Amino acid sequence: RNVWYDAAIRNIESRIRAAAAATSTGTSPPTGEARSVVLFVGDGMGTSTLTAARILFGQRRGNTGEEAELAWDIFPAVALARVKKDT
Known part of the structure; x- marks a missing residue:
């Protein structure tokens, strides 16, 4: 795997965990639509x-x-x- 691809995956997973921790239950992943492609x-x-x-x-x-x-x-x-x- 590419180092940039792995870093992007870690970044996304980190943001999902941070967003889940910010919710009242702590288990909901972020929802919504992507802002860009x-x-x-x-x-x-x-x-x-x-x-x-x-x-x-x-x-x-x-x-x-x-x-x-x-x-x-x-x-x-x-x-x-x-x-x-x-x-």
């Missing part, structure tokens, strides 16, 4: 580009390259989208 858009990053980036990243770290993971490879959800222009 983070969306990463990698324009022009097809599967071949990502594979080349993984290999280069791994080789620069002294490995063969194929086993390397990029930061977004460990995100809990990812997607690919293809857009074609109608002419």
Whole structure:
């Protein structure tokens, strides 16, 4: 796992515990809707580009390259989208 991902999980869990402790019963998690969403858009990053980036990243770290993971490879959800222009 990534150190930033683990730190974010700890931060979220800490905030939930703090909010639960602030309630009268001490057991209710916070409720409500998210205020914002983070969306990463990698324009022009097809599967071949990502594979080349993984290999280069791994080789620069002294490995063969194929086993390397990029930061977004460990995100809990990812997607690919293809857009074609109608002419």
